Each structure stands twice: as structure tokens, then as C-alpha cells.
Amino acid sequence: MEEYFQLILNGILLGGLYAAVGVGLSMMFGIVKQVNLAHGDLMILASYLCMVLITHLKFLNLWTAVILVVPIMFAVGFLLQKYIMNRVQGMGMEPPLIVAFGLSIIIQNGLMLIFSPDSQSLETPLAIMSLRVTDMFYIPAIYVIDFLTGIALIIFLHLFFKYSYLGWAIRAASDDENTAQLMGIDTRNIYAWAMGIAISSAAVSGILIGATKNFYPHTGPQYLIIAFGVTIIGGVGSMAGTLLGGLVLGLAQLLGGKIFGPGYQLLSGYIILLALLAVRPQGLLSKAGRAD
């Protein structure tokens, strides 16, 4: 019994991390109606960037490096949207999909060239610390940090969309591009801002992933699928839904791994996702029709 309690607790904590992984993808999906296939790879790119900064700039530790990584990744996202994605937006479904796909291949293989295919991790003293819950079980401290950061990220984005001019403009542009232009919004520029923010959130989650688990140049797609799962389960563009999606996937993976064996951890998450895609592609919380 206690064993399952621990598992469920870990699943919930993992869910917070997954919510952070998915929130940027969900946001962009809602705005430009496109899945950024390179989302996971950009995340992992941030993990590597963080690793390089910590190794070369000795005065930085994992948490201070965030201050550098996030703005750099914001710029990457902003420029990517402004100079590449915007040019293929509105040309139908395939071109943006393929450009993102191409970017994903470039990032994966670029990382492999520079860093070799070996597994890496971001070192932090927190990795070996844990919090005592009862005498019987402990929770890794990093899991708690992941969860809290994930929640904080989502609350921050929620407030940003609710109370800032930029947030309104992004929502307006995603509702109705032409009318948003009539309000004086340069929608192309807004998409670049939105992508910058989405990739910043990916960077935060990439650093958390790097501190929690091992990563390789090719781990990106695995997290893309998780991000996509979070988006689908929670409903495109919904911040609260993202959290729900993260929890469902986190629990599904850990419980599935427990019941069917550790090899099937990912598979249980995928099967939940496929079932949901088939039955309710608009998400669990959404009342609207599917957004495609």
C-alpha cells in the first residue's frame, strides 16, 4: 500500500514537470494552430546550453545559469518565428510542419556532433538530497523543485495572459488574426513574441529535465510526445488543462511501469494519449470543438 502511495506522490510531482514541458507547445498550438515539432529538441538544446555555461563559466551554478539560458532561448524562439516560421505560416499544414521537422533534425544531429551521443546530466547537489515523508519513504528533493517550478511557470503564464497587454494581444491574435490587426496589432510580431515565451518555458523545463534525468541529443522527440500528450489531454491552449494533462501522464507512466514492468513506462503514457486522441481530441476540459 505504502509503495503505491509513494508511486502516486511521485507521479503527481512528475506531472508538475510534464505540465511545464507541455505548456509552451500547448500555447503555440492554440495561437498558430501548428504543432512545433522541434519543441522537445529546443528543450534539450536548453539543457545542453545550461551544461556548457556551467562548465565554462565557473561562477555560475545551475540556478544562476537559468538567468542566462532563458533569455538566450527566448531570442532563439523569437528569431525562429520571425524569420523562418512566419514565412511559411498560412501556406497550409505541410510547410510549417516540415520546417519544424527539419529544425528538429538539425538540433539533434548538431548536438550529437558537438557533444557525442553520450548521456549527460546537469549536476546539482540537490540531485542526491531527499525529503523525508515518513520513516519508510523519502521524496527526491529535485522532484519537489520540478513540481513547484512547473506550477509557478503555469501560474505566471496564466497571469501574463490575463493581465498584460501583450497577453491580450496574443489571445486576440489567436482568436481572429484579421481583427487583431485592425486593433493595431502587428500579428506577425506577436507570433514571434509568443514563440519566444513558449521557448523560454521550454528552456525552464529543459533545465529541470537536465537536473532530474539523463539527456542525450536524441531525447527531444520523447518530450515532444509528452508535451503533445499534455496538450491533448488538457485541451489546446488551456493553462489549467496543461496541469491536468501533466498529472494524468505522470501518473499513467509510473503506475503503468509498476504494473507492466519498467520497460512499459512510456508505453502506458502513449496508450492513454492514443485513446484520448481517438475519443476526445479536443481535450478533457475543453468544451469547444477540435482546433485543427
Next chain:
Amino acid sequence: MSNETILNIDNIKVYYGDLLAVRDISLSIKRGQIVSIIGANGAGKSTILKTISGLLSPRGGTIKFLGEDITGHKPFKTVAKGISMVPEGRHIFPRLTVRENLLIGAYTPKARHQSEKACKKIFSLFPILEERADQLGTNLSGGEQQMLAIGRALMSDPQLILFDEISLGLSPLIIKDIYQKIKDINNEGITVLLVEQDIKRSLKASEWTYVLQEGRVVLQGKPDSLTEVQIRKAYFGA
């Protein structure tokens, strides 16, 4: 009333894809006027408004606003210059509240400083919007949505406001009310250009009318100087 020309359109041609929707239209509007454009379906009325606001780009001709060439400028530039548009079908942002819909109307940096003040002004013009301020825009009735769309367009503090098919799908009582508000808006010095299917209504409201047929201006003048026969001829070509 001054005699300054606020908007001058010279010989514009506008295409939808390969389809020529507006052929060599010229028109000019003086500051403080209410001008209407009437014409049958597909005559190119809405196309002109969309071209002024910048949603469409003309392939020939020039558009000057306050003497400055704005031909082919994107909407976000024309709005900043002082042109605002109420689009056909209202287009309220469905996932934004009434208040957010209004505030987004004051997106341009200049208008943003005054957004709270502007919002109060709109609420006094359309009190119903204040009552509904925190509801989603889509929960409003058709008439209320139209008021919201007008209020939103006023938020950017425009000098020229374009109304596209504003009475579409509304009851006569509400239409009358809304036209009264247009008069009020005009009395504050804002120039109005409106496109309308409802000929009588727009002739009554405006000081100058252009009649369009198949993308050309076939008739123009003061509404009371145009006879019914002339207008019918312009509409049906007979």
C-alpha cells in the same frame, strides 16, 4: 466645419486573387463628414474599407490620409495613424471579456496610456457594456456586440472610423439607436465612412454618398440631391 481633406483615394485597383473587385475608384472625404458608400452586393464596398484599413493592398493607385501616403500600409500602421474600423460581422474576440475586448482596442502605444480613461468614456456612451464588463464577448446579444465593436474601434482615439455593414442582422430599433450613437461620435469631431446595404438608412445619416456598381463609382453627391430614379439606375443599371 473645416474644409481639410482627411482621406483621399486616387484611382485604386484592388484584386481578390485574380478577381478585380475595385476598378479605378477615387473618392475623397473631408474632416468631420459622414460619408456613405452604397451599392449592390459585390459592388466593392467592403473591399474599399478593407483597402483603406490595410487588410487588402491595392495593385494600383494611392491612398492618402492627412496628406500622407498610406497605400499598402498594414493595419497596425493605419491604426496608429488614426484610422479605425468596425468590421462586418462585428468580430468580437470570443475568448476575451468585454473589458479585455475594449482594452485591446487601445493597443497602440499612444492609445495605451489613456486606455483607462477611454474605457470610462465608452462605458458612458454604452452603459450596457459596463454592466457586462467581465463577461465573455460572445455572451452578449447581437446589438450589444455591435456596441462593443464600435466601442473597441473608438478606443484607439481615431480621427477616421470605418463602419462595415453595421446594421446587418440587427433589429430596426437597435439600428436606430446605433445610428444615433454614430451621430454622437461624429459630433465629437470623428470623421465617419460607412458602408451599408440599407440604402434609406445610410442616405439619411450621411452628408455625401458614393454609389458603386461593379467596382466603379457610378454616382455621387449629397443624399438629398440624388433622386430615387438615379439610385435605382445605378443599382440595376436600367
Next chain:
Amino acid sequence: MDRAGKIRISLLILIIVVLASVSVFGDRYTKMLFMLIFLYMALGQFWNLLGGYSGLVSLGQQIFIGLGGYTLAVTVLNYNFPIWLGVLTGGIVCLVFALIISKAIFRMSGVYFSIGTWVVAESLAIWFSNWEYVEMGQGLFIKPAKLFSVSDIYYLSMIVGIGSVILVYFLLRSKLGLALMAMRDNPGASEVCGVSVFKNKLYCYLISSFGTGIVAGVLYMNIIFIQPNQAFGIDWTVALVFISIIGGIGTIEGPIIGAVVYVLLQQWLSNFSSASMLVLGIIAILIMLILPRGIMGTIQQKLGFEILSPRRYL
């Protein structure tokens, strides 16, 4: 048959004769190059049938490459099937599997379909990696395929390569093809005209799955070794998408040109090991930015002609 038709047939026969003679006169390397071109051309045609003509941008064609390959391996190793029967069974298994998953994935459209198919492939990769029957992640060695000479596999590849082009050509000229193109160009209107979008897309998906499974069988006769992460890997679809877009999505010639470019480029880039994929990614993006219709699509648009036009003129 009109004159153009006769010319076309004679040209086709000439091409077949020339290509067949490669196996007699060509050296081992040349044969291998042509073989790869044929196989990728066939796989590209079947991806293009979905992505280019049916609006089903699949990121899960590796489902059928893996299933086709594994079926061949298992039937030949465990049940002593002759190779040809193993390949055919592979196609049938793919067809059946496609039919089963279509119940779920056809409820998704657009990008949901793309990712849905990819997730299915990833799930299969995990499943096979944990399945003792197929030696788990270790993989299977298809020993009996070693008996075939390079020339045998060359002819087989040629048959599936040219066969796939002919199949897709006639498919697109059939009623199904007309419906597909109507759907692609205007989904709403064609539905009103009584074209059942769902059924036509399903037929396409089934044909594409069966074809991909068969090609995969021939492919694995050549590779001889099959392993889950490789067989169900996204890299296959990367290649197929690349082939179709560089050649021109939604054209029959597209995958042919794309396959030639891809195989030659890959040979040239193999000198740079993992940089080769990197360059493919860059080329894919550049093509989308500069020639979004690909090589064939751009030629067609500029010159207004199609060599293998599936359209029928009245």
C-alpha cells in the same frame, strides 16, 4: 491507344530495359545505388499518396516498415516460409494492422493524425523491444535472405520501385484518384458532390500501408538484420518526407526525383557521418522557404506541364 500513349509505353519499356541492364553491366556499388533509389522511390510514392494527395501527413510510415520487416523475419525464421511468401505476408499484416488502427487514427485530422501515427510507431518500438518472441531489443538476423544474390534483390527492388509508380499512377487516374484530388483542392465542395472523404482516405491509407509493408520486406532482404528502434524509428519518415518535398509533394515525379537526390546526397554526405542528417535538415528548411513546391512542383508551375499527369483532359 493514341500516339502519346504509344510513345509513353515504348519509353517505359526502354527505361525498364536500360535499368535491367544495370544489373548485368553495373558493378556492385552501382547496383546498390540503384537498388536504394528504387526502394526509396517506392516508399516515397506511398508516403506521397497520403501526404501529397490525401491530406494525411503521416509521421508513422515506419509502423509498416517495421511490421513488414518483422513479419518477413518471423515467418521465414520460425515457420520456414519461402521469402516471397514472407514478404507478401508482411504486406498483409500491414494491411490488417492499418485497418485496425484506422478506427482510432482516422478520428484525428490534420496534425493530430500526424502525431497520432508517430505515437503508434513509438509504441510499437517499445512493445517490440520488450517482446521475447522477437528477441526483444536485440533484434533478429534474417539468415535465409543471405541466399539471394545482389542481382536477385536488384530485380526485386526494380519491380517494386517501378511497380509502385505504375500503381500510384493508375490509382490517381481512377475514380478514387479524381475524388482524392477533388478532396485535396476543396474538401467541402467535394463532400457535397457525394465524395465520401472518409472512405477514400481509408482506401488510400490501406493501399499505402500494404505497399510500404511489401517494400519493407524487400528492403530487409537486403539489410538482413532487424532491430526495433531502427525498424520503427522516425528516421524512415524523415527520409520519406524529405524525398517527397524535395521532389515535389503531390506529384508523381516528385518522389522519383526526390529518391535520386536523397540517395546520391546520402552517399556523398556519408563521408561526414552524423553531419549528413544535419545537412538534410538544412536542405529541407531551405526548400520549404525557397521552393515550397519542390523541384517538380516548381517546374510544373513554371512550364505548365506534367510528364506523368494523373489528370485526364476532356
